[in-house]
Amino acid sequence: MSMADDTTAHVEGEPRFDGSTPRASWPLYEVFVRGKRGLNHVHVGSLHAPDDTMALHNARNLYTRRNEGVSIWVVRGDAITASSPDEKDPFFAPSGDKVYRHPTFYEIPDDVPHL
Amino acid sequence: MTVTEDETRDLEADFERTVAAEGRIEPRDWMPEGYRRTLIRQIAQHAHSEIIGMQPEGNWILRAPSLRRKAILLAKVQDEAGHGLYLYSATETLGVDRAELTEKLIDAKQKYSSIFNYPTLTFADIGVIGWLVDGAAICNQVPLCRSSYGPYARAMVRICKEESFHQRQGFELLRTLMAGTDAQRAMVQDAVDRWWWPSLMMFGPADGDSPNTQQSMAWRIKRHTNDELRQRYVDMTVPQAAALGVTLPDPELRWNEERQAHDFGAIDWDEFAQVVKGAGPCNAQRLANRRAAHEEGQWVRDAAAAYAAKQARRTEGAAA
Amino acid sequence: MHSHDETDDENVYDALATADDDGRWAFGTGFDAGTAEIDAPVPDGVDRDDLATYCLMLADDALVASQRLSGWTTKAPELEEEVALANIALDLLGQARVLLARAGHLGAAEPYRGERSDGKGGCAGPQDDEDVLAYFRDDRAFRNVTLVETDLGDFAQTVAWLLVLASWRLALLRRLTGSRDPVLAAVAGKAVKELTYHRDYAAQWVLRLGDGTALSHARMQAGLEAVWPFVEELFTAHAVERRLVDAGVAVDPTELRWEVDAVLDQVLPAATLTRPERPAVGLVGGRGGRDGVHTEALGLVLAVMQSLARAHPEATW
Numbered sequence: 195m196s197m198a199d200d201t202t203a204h205v206e207g208e209p210r211f212d213g214s215t216p217r218a219s220w221p222l223y224e225v226f227v228r229g230k231r232g233l234n235h236v237h238v239g240s241l242h243a244p245d246d247t248m249a250l251h252n253a254r255n256l257y258t259r260r261n262e263g264v265s266i267w268v269v270r271g272d273a274i275t276a277s278s279p280d281e282k283d284p285f286f287a288p289s290g291d292k293v294y295r296h297p298t299f300y301e302i303p304d305d306v307p308h309l
Numbered sequence: 310m311t312v313t314e315d316e317t318r319d320l321e322a323d324f325e326r327t328v329a330a331e332g333r334i335e336p337r338d339w340m341p342e343g344y345r346r347t348l349i350r351q352i353a354q355h356a357h358s359e360i361i362g363m364q365p366e367g368n369w370i371l372r373a374p375s376l377r378r379k380a381i382l383l384a385k386v387q388d389e390a391g392h393g394l395y396l397y398s399a400t401e402t403l404g405v406d407r408a409e410l411t412e413k414l415i416d417a418k419q420k421y422s423s424i425f426n427y428p429t430l431t432f433a434d435i436g437v438i439g440w441l442v443d444g445a446a447i448c449n450q451v452p453l454c455r456s457s458y459g460p461y462a463r464a465m466v467r468i469c470k471e472e473s474f475h476q477r478q479g480f481e482l483l484r485t486l487m488a489g490t491d492a493q494r495a496m497v498q499d500a501v502d503r504w505w506w507p508s509l510m511m512f513g514p515a516d517g518d519s520p521n522t523q524q525s526m527a528w529r530i531k532r533h534t535n536d537e538l539r540q541r542y543v544d545m546t547v548p549q550a551a552a553l554g555v556t557l558p559d560p561e562l563r564w565n566e567e568r569q570a571h572d573f574g575a576i577d578w579d580e581f582a583q584v585v586k587g588a589g590p591c592n593a594q595r596l597a598n599r600r601a602a603h604e605e606g607q608w609v610r611d612a613a614a615a616y617a618a619k620q621a622r623r624t625e626g627a628a629a
Numbered sequence: 630m631h632s633h634d635e636t637d638d639e640n641v642y643d644a645l646a647t648a649d650d651d652g653r654w655a656f657g658t659g660f661d662a663g664t665a666e667i668d669a670p671v672p673d674g675v676d677r678d679d680l681a682t683y684c685l686m687l688a689d690d691a692l693v694a695s696q697r698l699s700g701w702t703t704k705a706p707e708l709e710e711e712v713a714l715a716n717i718a719l720d721l722l723g724q725a726r727v728l729l730a731r732a733g734h735l736g737a738a739e740p741y742r743g744e745r746s747d748g749k750g751g752c753a754g755p756q757d758d759e760d761v762l763a764y765f766r767d768d769r770a771f772r773n774v775t776l777v778e779t780d781l782g783d784f785a786q787t788v789a790w791l792l793v794l795a796s797w798r799l800a801l802l803r804r805l806t807g808s809r810d811p812v813l814a815a816v817a818g819k820a821v822k823e824l825t826y827h828r829d830y831a832a833q834w835v836l837r838l839g840d841g842t843a844l845s846h847a848r849m850q851a852g853l854e855a856v857w858p859f860v861e862e863l864f865t866a867h868a869v870e871r872r873l874v875d876a877g878v879a880v881d882p883t884e885l886r887w888e889v890d891a892v893l894d895q896v897l898p899a900a901t902l903t904r905p906e907r908p909a910v911g912l913v914g915g916r917g918g919r920d921g922v923h924t925e926a927l928g929l930v931l932a933v934m935q936s937l938a939r940a941h942p943e944a945t946w
Contacts, residue, residue, distance in 0.1 A: 219408035220614060220707075222401060239464070240398045241709060242407065244613030245620065247833060252709040255716055256391055281337035282323055284316065294336035295404030302349055302405055302413065360708065367702040374938040375760045375946045376692075376726050380719060383699060387715035390708050397708075432937055432946070482946070490944050598703060606706025608848070609784050612841025619840065 221270055222297060223249040225257050228265040235267055243268075272296070328529050333459040336402040344528050347521065348458055349403050350419070351530060356396035357414045357421035359389045361595050365429040366438060374432060381478055382435060388471050395464040402460045415600040417587060424507050426589030433486055433496035434504070439479015440553075441501075441508040441546065447472050448542045449512065457529035480549070487554050494554075501550070502558045509573075510581045512539040518578075543571045667730045672809040675876045680810060681735035682772065682869045683879050685762070686919060687801075687813075688728030689773035692763060693927070694794060695721035696934055697781050706784050713830060717791070720823040724816060726759050731812045733758020741765040753943040764938035768927045775910070775918040776859035778927040785838050785845065786852030792831035792896065793856055793889070797863045799824035800888040804880040813878065832896045839900025846901065853897075854905045861909030863889070867919040 220242040226235040238257045243249035249268040258264045276286075276293045285295065320339040327334060334340055363386045370386065373379035397407040413419040424442055429435065450472065453465040486493040513519055513535040525531040533541075543562075550557050561574035583589060671677050698718040705711040732738070738761040745751040752765040776794060781787040802824060805817035838849040864886045866874070873879030897904055916922040938946075 219406065220610065239395055240401060241394060242707070243709065244610075244837065245617040248613065248709075248837075251713065251830060251833065255712045256394055256709065276337070278335075278337055281335050282320060283337055283339040284320075285339075286337050294402045297401045297404060297406035298409070299404035300345070300349070302346070302353075302409065363703045363711075370699050370702055371696065371933050372937045373946075374764070374941070374944070375756070376722065376729075376763055378946050379699075380722050380726075383702070383715055383719055383722070386702055387712055387719070390711040390715070394708055394712070485946060489946075490941065492941060493944055602704045602706070605704075606710075606784070608842070608844050609706035609710075609838065612845030613837045615845075616837040616841045 220244045221272070223253070223268045224271050224274060224293070225249075225253045226267040226269075227253075227257055230264075235265065240271065246270075328457050331455075331529070332457075333462065334457050335459045343524070344530070345403055347525060347528070347530060348461065349400055349405055351525075352396055352400045352403075352461055353405075353410045353413070354420050354422070356393045356400065356410070357419060358425065359393035359396065360414075361421045361425045361599060363389045364595055364598055365425055365427070365591070366435060368429050369432055369435050372432070373435075378432075378435075378482070385439075385475055385478065388475070392468045392471070395467060396461075399458075399460040399464045411603055415596060415603055417596060420585065422511060423581065423584040423589060424511050425595060426584050426591045427503070427507050428591055430503070431496045431500060433483070433493070433500040436479045436482035436486060436497065437500040437504045439475050439477075440483055440549070441504050442511070443472050443476040443479060444546060444549075445508045445511045445542050447476060448538050448545070452532035452538075455529075455532060461530075480553075483553055483555075497553075498555055501555045505558050506576065506580075509539060509543070509576055510584075512536070512542065514578070514581075515576075540570055543573055547571055666811060666815070667727070667734050669811045671735070672876070672878060675810070675878055676872065677735055679869050679872055680878060681732045681737040683873050684728045684732035684735065684813070685737060686772040686867070686869075687816075688725045688732060688762075689771045690777050690798065691721040691728070692725035693771070693773045693930060694777040695719075695725060696930055697777065697779075698787075698791075700781065701787070710784075717827050717830065720820075720827070724820050724823070725763075727812070727816050729759040729762045730757070731816075733762055738762050751942065752938075754945050756945055760938065764935045765942070768923055768931050769921045771918075771923065771927060771931070772921060773918050773923075773927075774859070774862050775924050775927075776856070776863065778918075778924060778930055779856070779859060780926060782852060782855055783848060784834075785848040786855050788831045788834040788838065789849070789852040789856045791827060792835050792892070793860055793863075795824050795827035795831055796889045796892040797885060799828055800885040801880050801882065804884075808879070809877040828892070832892070835896055835902070836900045839897075839902045849900065850902055853902060854907060857905040857907045858910040860889075862917050862919075865917065865919075870919075 221244075222240050223243055224240050225238050227238050228235045241249065241252050241256055243252050246268065249270075250266060253266050253268050254264075258266065271293060274293050275290050277290060286292070321341065324334065324338065324340060324344075326332075327338070334344075366382060366389075367386050370379065370382050373382050397410065400410060401407060410419065414421070424445075429438070447469065450465055450469050454462055454469055456462040456465065483497055486497050516522060516534045516536045519535050522531060522534055526534070547557065547562070547564075559574045561572060563572055564570075565572045584592065587593075671680055695718045698714055698721070701714045702711070705714055738758040741751050741761050742765075743751050743753065749767070752761050756764075776790070779790070781790055799821065802817040802820045805813055806821065808814045808817065835849065838845040840846070841849075864882050866882050870879050870882060874881045893904065910924075913922045938944075
């Protein structure tokens with residue numbers, strides 16, 4: 195396959211993106227799945243998607259392998275308010291705070307790798 | 310937020326107690342910086358390995374010699390993308406962004422398992438990767454299902470289930486080839502000859518040369534030393550090789566009655582160091598492919614983000 | 630040593646190694662193709678060879694499309710799309726396998742077994758019909774529409790291709806659920822759900838790329854233009870199709886145009902794209918993909934796909 199190195203004349207010289215969009219990665223969504231009727235939705239993990247519709251697509255692909263009849267909720271991570279006094283960290287307010295440290299909180303050092 | 314020294318001591322004591330009691334550390338818990346950094350490095354390396362590991366197997370998807378094998382291989386490589394995603398998810402609960410980890414990978418600032426820097430030269434390599442490489446990965450990973458960090462442990466439970474399926478698929482392919490033509494049997498032995506030693510290297514340096522192991526074990530991030538896991542892998546694999554009818558390429562490999570374990574020959578740590586350093590057979594190719602996919606996908610990711618922003622503005626406009 | 634840990638680990642491992650939970654594998658259950666009644670009798674009044682040829686047409690569309698999509702593996706613009714594209718490729722491969730098995734049951738694989746009359750090497754082992762047909766047939770015997778064999782270009786062209794292909798195939802197979810051939814009806818019944826998903830996935834991306842950035846808009850329009858010359862063939866009926874339409878087995882492709890148009894008329898304006906006005910690609914003496922007259926691309930696709938299987942004509946895998 196020839197990949198996206200096409201040099202179609204009318205796009206040449208265009209900026210990589212139109213400038214109005216920050217070159218950010220897609221936002222993080224948390225995913226909740228009800229495996230079958232009679233069960234609650236359970237948190238299964240997270241994923242990235244540009245918007246809600248694609249988040250549902252991605253969740254279905256990734257966490258349910260498109261198993262029909264499974265109910266999925268997706269919600270943007272920054273829309274969830276959390277309280278878990280049992281988890282102890284002064285970084286978090288005891289109630290009404292984030293689910294976890296927001297990605298980009300932590301600068302990872304260019305570590306000499308260890309295997 | 311400032312935290313007094315006393316508070317930090319209390320938090321540290323809580324952390325130590327939880328870990329010592331085989332409890333799980335969850336994302337909002339306080340954790341020592343070293344613990345966080347070690348976890349990020351280990352989980353990211355693992356995630357990178359899944360993603361880079363798609364390449365050697367992906368090399369044969371278009372040429373898989375039966376439609377059933379093609380379906381199995383495609384599904385397996387897809388699983389690896391899924392595993393990478395589960396693991397990147399786990400790192401994000403530690404406050405690090407996937408995009409940042411991807412940058413580190415393609416800038417060669419973070420590592421992935423060296424095994425994926427070896428080429429897949431025949432279709433038998435697909436079976437041997439399933440049997441030996443996934444087999445070694447399972448030895449490494451099953452204990453991680455009880456890792457002290459909750460999100461990592463949960464991701465590993467999912468991953469281990471799928472890996473064991475992959476290993477069985479690999480073994481089944483090899484059994485079929487060994488029951489096939491002379492050319493197919495020769496293909497299997499050749500693949501075993503090439504992958505056996507690299508698979509032993511997957512467990513990392515010998516214990517004496519693995520400075521971080523003790524701390525990782527104390528934190529219950531790792532559960533066993535590299536050499537313990539390597540020994541377990543050898544002991545598990547030898548009878549499987551016999552059942553298959555292939556020879557493991559190590560003249561010193563034999564059962565030691567006294568140790569109740571197999572002795573095996575010396576690993577070529579110079580080769581390992583070369584590959585880790587970036588000078589393995591496929592390092593440059595693997596990273597270049599990953600970098601190309603990421604960079605050539607940028608305009609797509611930008612477009613989706615731009616569309617989402619426009620839609621959000623439209624919704625706001627409609628509401629106002 | 631940590632004997633306590635070890636015991637626990639072994640238990641975990643044992644459970645993993647022995648658990649018979651293949652059912653949880655969306656694809657783990659699908660590797661052995663065709664439990665559908667492949668051997669159902671040919672419906673009354675239907676020509677056996679025609680039916681076999683029709684199965685090959687629909688099978689080859691899916692097989693070659695799947696092969697093309699698989700080429701995206703490890704190259705997708707984001708990891709989530711790796712998973713999505715592989716899903717679609719797997720669905721299409723699954724459809725192809727059942728249809729090839731049906732064609733094989735109707736005798737389509739026999740010319741490719743053993744000594745071939747044209748002197749070319751046939752398959753010399755006990756391969757399944759699906760593999761004989763996929764790996765030992767030459768490009769001139771493939772009956773797919775040429776759209777599926779085209780180079781997929783960039784991601785924009787790929788989603789344009791997929792939108793057209795999935796919309797068309799969905800319209801076709803939805804009608805095929807009423808076929809008098811029980812195998813075709815069964816394949817279609819399962820495929821409708823899959824294709825609905827493929828179409829939606831493609832439409833979502835056409836929307837985002839068309840109405841995303843200036844660059845993505847330009848590439849999306851260019852992708853659509855590249856695919857367009859191969860669209861007309863989708864609505865052209867082959868003689869075999871026409872005979873089988875009369876027999877209540879096949880779908881008349883000329884009837885599908887309005888449904889595909891309806892999808893495009895909805896998606897393209899929403900994506901700020903213009904419907905291309907490019908002429909259909911020319912035919913060779915009036916013959917196209919359904920007649921086995923393809924573009925130059927198919928030979929290369931098959932050369933790669935068939936290379937290993939043909940190097941070992943007596944081997945099974």
